[in-house]
Amino acid sequence: MSRVELDVQAPDFALEDFRGQTVRLSDYRGQKHVVLVFNRGFM
Numbered sequence: 001m002s003r004v005e006l007d008v009q010a011p012d013f014a015l016e017d018f019r020g021q022t023v024r025l026s027d028y029r030g031q032k033h034v035v036l037v038f039n040r041g042f043m
Contacts, residue, residue: 012026028034 010025012024014022014024017023025034
């Protein structure tokens with residue numbers, strides 16, 4: 001896995017939200033902060 005560097009723009013990627021709609025990181029470009037949360041599955 002590549003090392004994350006400071007002050008370098010993150011590559012664009014797409015994920016599905018909880019409604020099944022595709023959301024891209026670039027959709028939020030220009031906003032101050034983006035927080036990603038990856039939940040583990042519950043049993």
